[in-house]
Amino acid sequence: xxxxxxVENLVKRFGRTTALDRVGxxxxxxxxxxxxGPNGAGKTTMVRVLATxxxxxxxxxRVGGLDxxxxxxxxxxxxxxxxxxxxxxxDLTGTENxxxxxxxxxxxxxxxxxxxxxxxxxxxxxxxxxxxxxxYSGGMRRRLDxxxxxxxxxxxxxxxxxxxxxxxxxxxxxxxxxxxxxxxxVTVLLTTQYLEEADRLADRVTVFDAGRVxxxxxxxxxxxxxxGRTVQVRPALSQDVDxxxxxxxxxxxxxxxxxxxxxxxxxxxxxxxxxxALVRKLDQxxxxxxxxxxRLPSLDEVFLALTGKPAGPDLPAARDGSAG
Amino acid sequence: xxxRVAPTEAVRHGLILAGRGVRKLRRNPEHLVDVTVQxxxxxxxxxxxxxxxxxxxxxxxxxxxxxGLMVPSVLMATLSAGVGLNSDAGSGVFDRFRSMxxxxxxxxxxxxxxxxxxxxxxxxxxxxxxxxFGYRVGTGPVAxxxxxxxxxxxxxxxCWITVFLGMVLRDRDAVQGTAVALxxxxxxxxxxxxxxxxxxxxLRAFSGVNPVSLLAGTVRGLLNGGAVAVPLAGALAWSAGxxxxxFPLAIRAYHRRVG
Numbered sequence: 001x002x003x004x005x006x007v008e009n010l011v012k013r014f015g016r017t018t019a020l021d022r023v024g025x026x027x028x029x030x031x032x033x034x035x036x037g038p039n040g041a042g043k044t045t046m047v048r049v050l051a052t053x054x055x056x057x058x059x060x061x062r063v064g065g066l067d068x069x070x071x072x073x074x075x076x077x078x079x080x081x082x083x084x085x086x087x088x089x090x091d092l093t094g095t096e097n098x099x100x101x102x103x104x105x106x107x108x109x110x111x112x113x114x115x116x117x118x119x120x121x122x123x124x125x126x127x128x129x130x131x132x133x134x135x136y137s138g139g140m141r142r143r144l145d146x147x148x149x150x151x152x153x154x155x156x157x158x159x160x161x162x163x164x165x166x167x168x169x170x171x172x173x174x175x176x177x178x179x180x181x182x183x184x185x186v187t188v189l190l191t192t193q194y195l196e197e198a199d200r201l202a203d204r205v206t207v208f209d210a211g212r213v214x215x216x217x218x219x220x221x222x223x224x225x226x227x228g229r230t231v232q233v234r235p236a237l238s239q240d241v242d243x244x245x246x247x248x249x250x251x252x253x254x255x256x257x258x259x260x261x262x263x264x265x266x267x268x269x270x271x272x273x274x275x276x277a278l279v280r281k282l283d284q285x286x287x288x289x290x291x292x293x294x295r296l297p298s299l300d301e302v303f304l305a306l307t308g309k310p311a312g313p314d315l316p317a318a319r320d321g322s323a324g
Numbered sequence: 325x326x327x328r329v330a331p332t333e334a335v336r337h338g339l340i341l342a343g344r345g346v347r348k349l350r351r352n353p354e355h356l357v358d359v360t361v362q363x364x365x366x367x368x369x370x371x372x373x374x375x376x377x378x379x380x381x382x383x384x385x386x387x388x389x390x391x392g393l394m395v396p397s398v399l400m401a402t403l404s405a406g407v408g409l410n411s412d413a414g415s416g417v418f419d420r421f422r423s424m425x426x427x428x429x430x431x432x433x434x435x436x437x438x439x440x441x442x443x444x445x446x447x448x449x450x451x452x453x454x455x456x457f458g459y460r461v462g463t464g465p466v467a468x469x470x471x472x473x474x475x476x477x478x479x480x481x482x483c484w485i486t487v488f489l490g491m492v493l494r495d496r497d498a499v500q501g502t503a504v505a506l507x508x509x510x511x512x513x514x515x516x517x518x519x520x521x522x523x524x525x526x527l528r529a530f531s532g533v534n535p536v537s538l539l540a541g542t543v544r545g546l547l548n549g550g551a552v553a554v555p556l557a558g559a560l561a562w563s564a565g566x567x568x569x570x571f572p573l574a575i576r577a578y579h580r581r582v583g
Contacts, residue, residue, distance in 0.1 A: 051419075051423040052422075052423065053422055053423060066502055073329060073425050074425070076423055076424055076425040076426075077425040079423070080423075081419070081420065081423040083416050083419050083420070085415075085416040086416050086417075087416035087417050087419050087420035088416070088420070089344065089348070089413075089417045090416055091347075091348040091351050091352060092344065092347060092348070092351075096347060100340065100341075100344055101420070101424070102394065103340045104341075104421075104424055104426050104430075105338055105425070105426075126332060132351065148420065149420075152424070152425075155363075
């Protein structure tokens with residue numbers, strides 16, 4: 001089956017700046033791809049090309065098998081967009097906004113009203129439906145924005161930093177909505193600066209840096225690519241730390257790193273079987289354990305290794321549109 | 325086929341977005357100041373301050389002023405199309421419209437058509453306020469409707485100037501300033517406030533071909549009774565000319581600006 005989104009050798013320039021430099025990736029239908037990268041990496045440009053708001057200079061971009069340059073109107077019919085900035089009309093109420101978009105998409109007035117009511121209910125905006133969108137809180141506005149993207153029941157949803165600046169609990173609510181949509185078969189491309197978001201939501205992650213794709217894979221693959229797996233063990237009793245470290249050292253053939261504060265011991269674990277062996281040995285030696293596990297590096301570490309920059313939730317949320 | 329939206333659909337999209345514009349107006353009545361308070365101020369200021377000096381008495385002056393003032397009021401009301409599009413073009417909701425399978429021109433058509441509502445408001449306000457101050461239409465309702473229709477058509481033609489400015493100039497202040505600088509001389513060097521007979525020759529010549537004078541002459545003829553054909557022909561020629569020049573310019577600038 002051909003992928004729902006296919007991007008090959010995509011180049012987009014703004015004057016002398018190359019915002020996207022031979023970008024390529026593919027997204028299978030019904031999956032979530034997370035586009036991860038620092039500000040200015042080209043994430044927003046990528047989304048705007050997919051949403052037919054920008055024309056690519058070179059390369060191939062297909063959504064649902066349709067070329068975005070040749071058949072933009074048909075691509076628009078497939079795709080819903082939630083931009084970084086509220087793309088609803090603040091003067092209109094929640095209902096009026098959604099009815100407007102429904103009417104534009106060809107729904108009759110009653111059908112547009114029904115659709116609006118359903119979506120507002122689903123996004124828990126029912127009580128705010130009759131209020132102008134400008135009075136909504138940040139989280140409510142994002143939800144309305146997402147609802148607006150869904151009026152046309154798109155098969156592909158592009159979310160540009162959907163949770164930037166949201167409270168953690170609102171963010172989690174939004175994640176839940178995205179998961180539900182994916183369960184219904186929607187293909188989602190979301191850009192984010194939050195590694196946790198990509199880790200939680202995305203089936204695959206494409207890491208952008210300076211307009212290029214620097215890595216592409218499942219979150220686990222990326223973690224594995226960057227750093228080795230480690231085994232970690234924390235003895236239940238502090239006097240057991242030395243004995244436990246000796247057992248761990250013999251098994252892994254390396255001197256375990258030791259956190260003197262917590263007593264946590266860490267050693268490389270090339271073979272995942274080391275974990276069951278460790279359990280047996282510790283049991284035989286009568287050493288009780290408070291914490292034991294295999295650990296992949298976090299996406300933060302992956303990100304740092306791939307781009308040379310720390311991940312950016314703390315970076316200022318400047319628009320990376322025109323510059324890239 | 326692929327990239328095109330059928331013309332009937334494009335019109336439907338434009339009308340739906342015009343509905344959005346009207347709804348926004350209802351929600352922000354202060355956006356109607358230029359077609360309510362402003363014409364009233366002009367009416368009171370000119371009618372009572374200068375009426376006696378210009379026409380002998382405010383009452384006699386109102387006969388020319390009320391219909392005449394409709395023209396600058398509609399002309400100034402065309403500013404909102406350019407200013408509105410200028411601020412809309414950078415907004416997120418505009419991106420949403422553009423990412424939807426609707427006619428590319430629809431947001432533009434919507435703003436332009438919503439402007440017609442403002443022109444009607446300006447005309448109605450002047451008719452009502454004029455009546456309150458003692459102005460009486462000398463003809464009948466058909467003539468009033470005809471005058472309103474001509475003013476709305478002229479407004480819809482002249483608004484493409486402001487749409488063009490809105491798409492080539494950077495911010496709304498620049499659009500506002502440029503359009504006012506362009507329209508003010510047209511408004512004051514016309515027969516709206518003073519009879520052409522009092523002007524020096526060169527100014528009279530300018531006023532004679534000024535679309536504002538021609539439109540004012542048409543509206544006066546229709547509302548007070550009198551010859552209409554000559555100024556109407558001139559006014560329509562101007563409207564068609566402005567549309568012919570600025571519609572393509574505005575469309576080109578619009579596509580360049582918003583893709």
